[in-house]
Amino acid sequence: MMTQRSTEQWRALDAAHHLHPFSDTKSLNEQGARVITHADGVYLWDSEGNKIIDGMAGLWCVNIGYGRKDLAEVAKNQMEELAYYNTFFKTTHPAVVELSTLLAEVAPEGFEHVFYTNSGSESVDTMIRMVRCYWDIKGQPQKKTLIGRWNGYHGSTIGGASLGGMSYMHEQGDLPIPGIVHVEQPWWYKHGKDMTPEEFGIQAARWVEDKILEVGPDKVAAFVGEPIQGAGGVIIPPSTYWPEIERICRKYDVLLVADEVICGFGRTGEWFGHERFGFTPDIFTTAKGLSSGYLPIGAVFVGPRVAEGLIAGGDFNHGFTYSGHPVAAAVARANVAALRDEGIVAAVKEDIGPYMQKRWREVFSQFEHVDDVRGIGLIQAFTLVKNKATRELFPNWGEIGTLCRDIFFKHNLIMRACGDHIVAAPPLVISKDEIEQLLATAAECLREFE
Numbered sequence: 001m002m003t004q005r006s007t008e009q010w011r012a013l014d015a016a017h018h019l020h021p022f023s024d025t026k027s028l029n030e031q032g033a034r035v036i037t038h039a040d041g042v043y044l045w046d047s048e049g050n051k052i053i054d055g056m057a058g059l060w061c062v063n064i065g066y067g068r069k070d071l072a073e074v075a076k077n078q079m080e081e082l083a084y085y086n087t088f089f090k091t092t093h094p095a096v097v098e099l100s101t102l103l104a105e106v107a108p109e110g111f112e113h114v115f116y117t118n119s120g121s122e123s124v125d126t127m128i129r130m131v132r133c134y135w136d137i138k139g140q141p142q143k144k145t146l147i148g149r150w151n152g153y154h155g156s157t158i159g160g161a162s163l164g165g166m167s168y169m170h171e172q173g174d175l176p177i178p179g180i181v182h183v184e185q186p187w188w189y190k191h192g193k194d195m196t197p198e199e200f201g202i203q204a205a206r207w208v209e210d211k212i213l214e215v216g217p218d219k220v221a222a223f224v225g226e227p228i229q230g231a232g233g234v235i236i237p238p239s240t241y242w243p244e245i246e247r248i249c250r251k252y253d254v255l256l257v258a259d260e261v262i263c264g265f266g267r268t269g270e271w272f273g274h275e276r277f278g279f280t281p282d283i284f285t286t287a288k289g290l291s292s293g294y295l296p297i298g299a300v301f302v303g304p305r306v307a308e309g310l311i312a313g314g315d316f317n318h319g320f321t322y323s324g325h326p327v328a329a330a331v332a333r334a335n336v337a338a339l340r341d342e343g344i345v346a347a348v349k350e351d352i353g354p355y356m357q358k359r360w361r362e363v364f365s366q367f368e369h370v371d372d373v374r375g376i377g378l379i380q381a382f383t384l385v386k387n388k389a390t391r392e393l394f395p396n397w398g399e400i401g402t403l404c405r406d407i408f409f410k411h412n413l414i415m416r417a418c419g420d421h422i423v424a425a426p427p428l429v430i431s432k433d434e435i436e437q438l439l440a441t442a443a444e445c446l447r448e449f450e
């Protein structure tokens with residue numbers, strides 16, 4: 001059991017010793033962090049006894065919901081049996097073999113191989129090294145450049161932050177590293193005002209073609225994108241976008257990579273987001289929903305082309321002490337099995353996802369400053385705008401979104417502001433009643449806000 005302390009004590013010790021990620025530590029320490037003590041289903045409780053509805057599944061990761069005792073039991077048993085061994089140097093263990101076998105079953109046909117990491121960022125960095133290694137093996141070592149997108153998010157490591165298109169991250173630390181370039185995000189609402197979404201999808205894909213031609217197809221290793229940009233504001237591309245991207249990548253012999261760290265493991269109603277958008281990547285990166293956040297683990301899924309190249313090529317000099325960690329692997333396996341066997345992913349497609357999408361639009365479309373109300377499965381957003389008729393955004397992008405998010409938080413609802421996009425991605429096990437509670441709280445806050 002954790003030591004019992006008062007909220008003030010937790011806060012004081014946190015401020016004294018803990019540097020928080022993505023936080024302005026000075027102002028956080030002045031306010032004091034909210035202390036989350038326990039969780040169950042879609043709810044969190046803080047140290048003052050408030051019950052909070054978690055509309056973000058943590059950081060888009062607790063797909064199966066909080067408080068699953070069966071996963072805790074799996075972790076305990078695995079820890080007692082084999083707490084650690086590595087998968088370097090010609091060894092393996094049952095937990096990682098069983099997980100890999102299950103992942104090959106739930107992945108689309110052809111994805112027979114996975115490489116394990118501990119996080120989404122590590123999956124992305126692994127993918128970058130893998131792609132470059134693949135082209136070396138193929139005798140095209142000049143194919144090194146990766147194309148990412150502005151406002152894409154691919155993690156916080158130097159590779160992931162470079163490939164991501166968050167300028168506030170690039171500004172700290174002289175990023176991107178060489179060999180990484182970016183194209184505009186496929187945000188129809190802002191960039192496609194005079195076009196249908198379908199026309200805009202083709203145009204946005206052609207920006208990738210333009211970039212390939214600018215760099216030189218013989219130098220471009222891969223194009224990388226999230227099927228739906230998550231942290232960039234739940235940017236859902238028009239239906240024409242991904243098929244056109246796929247055509248372009250094939251035409252110029254550029255590898256196509258989907259970053260499924262958010263979209264993977266049921267978030268869109270399919271196991272993986274690329275299935276929802278009808279394209280086949282060469283590689284896709286995952287983490288988060290793989291273990292529903294119960295333990296850190298990520299996986300890079302490798303399709304036949306790259307797998308054959310890597311296997312024929314010999315050593316891939318890359319890996320982590322905890323690649324395929326037995327306890328994380330055992331918990332991930334139990335989590336993925338539950339997502340499948342309890343029909344959780346199927347329900348996102350057939351029942352709870354469509355319900356959320358219908359109600360999300362009904363509730364939020366009525367507000368004067370809310371527009372582009374959108375979503376798929378259990379990932380959704382709307383944008384706070386100054387003028388719906390002209391699609392004018394507020395000046396000082398992000399200011400109003402942050403205010404709105406803080407009001408939700410005060411009312412015990414967690415939704416996130418990505419700039420002025422307000423986004424939600426609750427646990428996939430959320431019930432219809434819980435959706436109604438989430439929507440009613442958010443609507444009440446918005447009325448106060450408008």
Ligand code: PLP
Binds near residue numbers: 155
């Ligand atoms: N890729 C995507 C699409 C993500 O959304 C994230 C995290 O939000 C990452 C990579 C990085 O994952 P992690 O924070 O586990 O390193």
